[in-house]
Amino acid sequence: MTDxxxxxxxxxxxxxxxxVLRNSLRVLAQQAAGTTLGDEVQDVLAGRRHIRELANNEEFAQLTTDGMHAFEENWAQLSPAEREQQLREGEAYLAGDE
Incomplete structure (x- = not known):
């Protein structure tokens, strides 16, 4: 199935x-290979399952919650200038200018 x-x-x-999301899901699928989560992520990548269905997977929900908490903690420790730099880098990355 194509991307x-x-x-x-x-x-x-x-x-x-x-x-960007697809690449992240590929990493997650590799890390969770052989588990229910890994199988469900592979199904999303293959187009057999919608990504919204992952919200029903407790392990995925916990991973995303933990990830958001870590992001919040790291973001809070950055100076305003560092935050601005991160925003610029993120925008460039999403624009394909990285």
């Missing part, structure tokens, strides 16, 4: 964001 048929571009709203 376009996995529904991630519809979910994210643009091709670059879909590719």
């Amino acid at each position: 376009a048929s996995d529904g991630l571009e519809d979910f994210t709203g643009d091709e670059r964001s879909a590719q």
